[in-house]
Amino acid sequence: PLGLWKAVGYTSSNTANYVQDKGQALYRRSLYMFWKRTSPPATLAIFDAPTREACTVRRSTTNTPLQALATMNDPQFFEASRAFAERIIGTTDSDEERLALAFSLCTGRTPLSSELQILQRILNQERAEYLAKPENALKLLTVGESKRNEALDASEHAAWTVLCSLILNLDETLTTH
Numbered sequence: 001p002l003g004l005w006k007a008v009g010y011t012s013s014n015t016a017n018y019v020q021d022k023g024q025a026l027y028r029r030s031l032y033m034f035w036k037r038t039s040p041p042a043t044l045a046i047f048d049a050p051t052r053e054a055c056t057v058r059r060s061t062t063n064t065p066l067q068a069l070a071t072m073n074d075p076q077f078f079e080a081s082r083a084f085a086e087r088i089i090g091t092t093d094s095d096e097e098r099l100a101l102a103f104s105l106c107t108g109r110t111p112l113s114s115e116l117q118i119l120q121r122i123l124n125q126e127r128a129e130y131l132a133k134p135e136n137a138l139k140l141l142t143v144g145e146s147k148r149n150e151a152l153d154a155s156e157h158a159a160w161t162v163l164c165s166l167i168l169n170l171d172e173t174l175t176t177h
């Protein structure tokens with residue numbers, strides 16, 4: 001969050017101001033992030049990242065409303081959903097095959113027919129919404145730093161983005177058991 005480092009930093013230090021990376025540097029793994037000890041990355045802290053003050057053999061696993069809010073609303077997660085949707089759309093023209101692929105890539109298993117029916121119903125609802133209001137689809141697809149694939153129909157891409165966000169937010173996707 002903006003201003004977080006300023007509150008815990010020395011004003012004369014070059015680490016008093018957080019500057020977000022741009023371009024390809026933005027899409028690096030969190031392993032390459034700069035960690036400020038007095039202000040660890042907020043998103044990683046939300047997901048139980050160790051403080052790095054000592055070695056951690058096993059991370060604790062929690063499931064909190066704050067985590068759900070982050071995965072549903074943080075631009076980084078939503079941009080990942082948009083990129084995932086773009087990947088899924090490019091695989092086949094069959095909704096059923098796309099849905100099964102998206103689900104299995106995230107959960108590691110084939111979806112049940114009842115799960116496919118629910119996903120198809122949600123996809124159809126999102127399609128109808130974005131076909132009725134294409135300006136909302138365009139607005140949704142601007143979230144994040146990367147540019148959308150303009151070769152894809154905006155309404156279709158937006159509907160799949162919402163669906164992919166849903167799949168990426170399943171407990172089965174986020175929590176290892």
